[in-house]
Amino acid sequence: MKLKFKQQPYQTHAVEAVADCFAGQPKASGVSYRIDPGANPVQPVTPQQADLYGMPGAVEPTEAGFKNAELALSPAQLLENIQAVQRRQNLPISPALAKDNKTGCPINLDIEMETGTGKTYCYIKSMFELNKRYGWSKFIVVVPSIAIREGVYKSLQITAEHFLESYGKKARFFVYNSKQLHNLESFSSDAGINVMVINTQAFNATGKDNRRIYEELDDFQSRRPIDVIKANRPILFLDEPQKMEGAKTLASFSEFNPLMIVRYSATHKTEYNKIHRLDALDAYNQKLVKKINVRGITIKNLTGTNAYLFLQDIEVSTNKPPMARVELEVKQNNGIKRVPRKLGRNDNLYDLSGGLDQYKGYVVADIDARIDTLSFTNGVELVAGDAVGHVDEAAMRRIQIREAVKAHFQKEMMLFSRGIKVLSLFFIDEVAKYRQYDEAGEVQGEYAKIFEEEYNAYLNEVMTLEDTPYNRYLKGIQAHQTHNGYFSIDKKSKRLVDPKVSKRATETDDADAYDLILKDKERLLSFAEPVRFIFSHSALREGWDNPNVFVICALKNSDNTVSRRQEVGRGMRLSVNQLGERMDNPATVHEINELTVVASESYKEFVSALQKDISESLSARPRVADEKYFTGKVLQTSGGDIEVTPQLAKQIYKYLLKNDYTDDNDQITQDYHEAKREEQLAELPADLQPYAEQVFQLIDSVFSAAQMPEIGNDRNAKLNPLNSNFEKKEFQALWNKINRKAAYTVHFETDELLGKCVAALDAELKVKPMQYIIERGTQLDNASFDDMKSGTAFKVTESSTEKYTHSVHSAVKYDLIGNLAELTQLTRSTIAAILKRMNVAVFSQYKTNPEDFIAKAGTLINEQKATVIVEHIAYDPVDDTHSSDIFTAEKPRDDFSKAFEAKQHVYDYVFTDSNVERKFVEELDASTEVAVYAKLPKSFFIPTPVGNYNPDWAIAFQEGKVKHVYFIAETKGSMSSLELRDIEKSKIACARKFFANITSDQVKYQVVDGYGALMDLVK
Known part of the structure; x- marks a missing residue:
């Protein structure tokens, strides 16, 4: 298997944030300088000789080196660039360039990226982008452990071809080794992109090998390696900088003479100039990481x-x-x-x-x-x-292993048909619990024995006599083949041993532990490799991961030295299939990508600790949604950035206050998030409607407890297979009538669109005149000097609001036609034709408030455009049909706390999305007129010009009891077209035409707000 990479917008934004900080820096292809040849240069050796005699260290000496060009921007220019990057992302604005006195580096940038979102990919791509824009080519990645070092090196390998396609270049990269210093010669002399990966122990430890970087070495022509490195003015990328904040480590960075330091982490401890943020909340809401489920174990001591x-x-x-x-x-x-x-x-x-x-x-x-x-x-x-009862540690570990095996099989049964291999990861504290040694050699430890017992026991329940691909897959794997241990290996005895872990670190210092995990990552993802269960030392918690880890089980006592986020971090990446393709379709991403954590504590205890960790990581987020926060923020639209003025900020604040979306402390309430989930948010004021999406994004940037990522209880997520109702003749007859696919065409005349737009504008365009407030006040008697200074010496006695109806003369020049063309995606000539035909009196409103005129006119024109498209759409059937497999391929598991146990549905349980749906299902299931019904899978959709549309319900009634035996229903909380979004109205109108054109007369489609409305239609 070969992992595939693609351009991800969220990763591109992180890369651009770094590159844009240096806008205006002239491009230089590397500054030539003379490399210190040392006291005893080696003799020239041709490449042919080097290959023939295996002499990679004996290279031809060279005096020509290429270092990074110095920064040409002034500190003021650089700060202005950084502030522009921060402003467009609504991050806190740096008042000055944050300098790190311990490293001595004047340029320090912070990028916050949640674990599992690809920060390694981002800083590798940033190197290519900085080289493309500015010519910088010498980069050093500094990591706190060998584990992370090996992971970075693997990432450089597997992304090489991807970046070659994007940038037309390959980077030369190597891991610093004090005994392979010939790499430093090439690092200095090569004019292309060069990357050195180094762990802090290599320059910040007291061992003999670690001190070599600062010593004059005979085998390096009496030079100090650090001097050869610093001459290149490298750019330092720090991976997990919070683990490198010791005074000695920070001081060591100055030895590299860095041009700048860029820090990447999910949890920055010290912050400098933050230029990008993708935190845990962003990653979850944008569906960039797996959803977390917890399978907890509660120990109860019953008295007596x-x-x-x-x-x-x-x-x-x-x-x-x-x-x-x-x-x-x-x-x-x-x-x-x-x-x-x-x-x-x-x-x-x-x-x-x-x-x-x-x-x-x-x-x-x-x-x-x-x-x-x-x-x-x-x-x-x-x-x-x-x-x-008596639950000792041995009993607890067996329970955990059993639960992990069960969770693995449940996920595997769902994902095997999609070509996704499921991996499960066990963390243990001692190798002896997995592998032991006696006179005969290697033997199983306690956990390995328990695993095989529990695996075989559950396998016997899962296996059926059917000759299915999944059953054949299981039969081809023996229990002893499907698990393996990845630990350190003693070089002398060749036995697995506990890793060497320093007192202050949680990472092992032994690179041997990572070979199989990192170098065979692609092999682990293949069905051809029988290993599906990985046992590893808990010290390997950081530094590596595999996208297809779906179950994590920590077979160790809980402690306070490791956060819950660290425990789940190894399984947060989105999975890949057998083609190496990332499973990131927004419609199904969290149905496929669910990580189950088998905890040695109760669900409530684990989730509480995990949410505390996540909440603390979000401490930099604003907590108060007031006018001050919104003022000056930037709304990014397709037409450019729009700054939130004090007037717009007041409107956002009043909107939240009026609808009880904020409390007395100006914090976002649960009501707001519930209304957003139910798509029942109150309508924004007219001035904000053109930027509705951006305004809600801005509101969502304010933290509230109700925003926390949902952490499911895995014990409530059960298999929910199709039942015998699916095979009923009534449902099969209905399915055969509706499982047709179709293509649509749209034909309309421009004059028709013009006429509709002009009519709508003349009838509905009402522009608010600008207002001004007049306040009258008097000076207070006996007012003090302090009152005068503070502005409290006068008291307002009356105020009035007046309308300004005359023409507005402003320094702002509005491009009326251009702005409307951008808002409506129509040509300038079409917009001009509409404006020419408008009633003169209506058009004259433009003079009194240009901004309101443009916003409202754009909305009305878009509504008419959608209407014209829908009116002239036609559906034609194609040969393809929907397979009935969509009922088994999607969402066979869900949270049963929200389930309705049904009698007439095609599944045993129905999962509803709102109270309206819940009530509808309860009445539908109790109806004697209903033969069978189904909530249609998301894969059943109708194509429309405004996006795919998925109807809610397919219902087959008892023949002879109703007029329309077959019915497709859409449930909405309100039947008023005024309360439905325009996009919903357009999709519903398209669906009506689809069912009218494609299905038989027996099938009826309609939108209803409850069971009563449904029965009125069918009878």
Whole structure:
């Protein structure tokens, strides 16, 4: 497999943020200088001789070197550029260039990027962009550990061809090694892009090899390596700078004589000039990382009982009552063992355990699949994930491994058909728990044995007799083949050993631990490689990752030295399929990309700690949505940047206040986020409507607790397979009538559009005249000098608001035709024709308020344009149809806390998106007139000129009871066309034409606001 890369807008923005800071810097192809040849230059050796005799270190000496050109911009120009970059992203504005006194570097830039969004890719691409624009070519990537160093080197390898296609160049890169100093000669003499990767231990540790960078070396012609490096005036990129803030490390950076220092991290500890932000909230909302689910384990100590019980889950089926999967102790011939059992109502644990006294009174009273609870007649109640009785560490680890194996299989069953390989990752603290050694050699450790037992047990439940590709895949893999351990290897004994970890670090210093993980990343992603479960040391938590890690399980005691974000960070990247393509389709990204964390604590405890970590990482976000915050911010539109004036800021603030979207402390409320999710936000004032998308983005930049990424409870996410309703003749007949695909055409005359636009403008265009406020006041008696200074010596006695109806004379020159052409995407000549035909009195409003005139006229013209397109659209059937596979390929799992248990739906449970849908489903499912119904998958869509449209419901009624046996419904909370968005109205109109043209007369399509409205139509 070969990983594929593509141009991602969010990554391009990060690269441009760096490059734009140096706008105006002249391009120089590298400044030539004389490289210090040293005291004893090596003899010239031809490339042929070097290849023949294996002498890569003996290169021909050269005096010509190429270093980065000095910065030509003045500090004032550079600061102005940085502020412009910050302003367009609405970041805090740097009042001055932040200098780091410890490094001595005057130029320091910060880029904040969430783990898993590709910061390594971004700073590699930034090197190419800086070279393209300004000619800089000497770069050093500094990392805090060997793990991250090896990851960066791998990234440079796998992105080389991608950047060659984009920039027409390849970078020369190497890892600094004090025993391979010939690389420094090439780094200095080569005029192309050169990248050195170095870890801080190589120049900041006290070991003999680490000191060599500062020493005059005989094997380096009596030169100091650091002197050869610094002569190039390199640009330093710091990866995870928060781990390199020791005084000695920072002082060491000055030895490199850097032109500038650029810092990349998800969690900056010290900030300089922040020029880009893509934090945890941005990454989740933009669907750039996986969604997190947690499978927690709660230990309950019940008073007066030693009965061990672990409730794994509740199984549901269409043809039998719910069953509880429970682990309990059972008396056997060779002693007492803990074994899993399926329990039904009235099962007696005393009998099932072989007569163990601790289970007396434990008779199953109820099993509730809706809330995942198991109740006994003695009053004990367990929720899925609860463990009671004697739960020692060995029992906890077995439970975790079992849960991880189960989560793996559930994800694999969903993703195998999509060509996505699922990987699961276990972190452990001791190699001996996975691999041990005796006289015979390598033997399994405790965790390896438990894993194979649990794997085989669950495999027997998953495997069926059907000859499917997935079953064949499973049969071809033995348990011992599908897991492997990636640890350090002792060079003498060749045995796996615990890594060498320094007292102050969490990363190993042994590069051998990373070979398989990093160098074989592509192989791990292939179905041809049987390894699917990876055991690794917890010290490898940072520095590597694989996009297809879907399950993470930490088989260790929780501690406070590692944040929950670090624990989940290795699995946050979006997955890839067997073609190396990234699974980032916005419509399905979080249905595919869900990371399950199997925690050794309760769901509530883990999520609470994780959300605390995320919240703390968002501390730089503004918390208050007031006029002061909004004023001066930038709205980025297709027509250019628009600065939020004090007047617009006041309108945004009043809008939030009026609709209870902010509280008394000017903080964003839950109501705002709920209304946005339900697409029920109140309409913005007219002046803000042209920039609605940008205004809401600006509001969303203000942090509130309701914004926190949703962290699901993985135990509530169950398989929800199709049931027998799907095979009913009524549903199959309906499906056969609607599963047609079609292409549309649109023909209309320009004169018709002109006429509609002119009529709408003449009838509806009402421009607000500009207003001014007159205030009258008097000076207070006995006013002090301090009152005069503070402006409180006068009191307002009356005020009035007046309208200014005369022509506005302003220094601002408005391009009326150009602005309207940009807003409507029509030609200037078409806009000019519309304006010429307008009523003179209506057009004269332009003089009183040009901005309001342009905004409202643009909205009205766009509405008429959509109307004309929809009126003249025609659908023609094509040979292709929708496959019924779309019902099984999409969203077979979801959060069951939102589920409705249905009788007549094609799935056992229905997941609704709003209260309106929930009520509609409840009445639909109880109806005696309904034979079967389905919520249509997102893959079933109708193409329209304003985007694909996915209807909500397909309903088949009992024949003979209603007029329209087959019905396609769209549920909306309001039936008023005034309350539907224009884009929705256009899509609905297109859908009506689609069903009218493509399906039979028996199929009816309509928008309804409830079950009553539906029955009025079908009867």
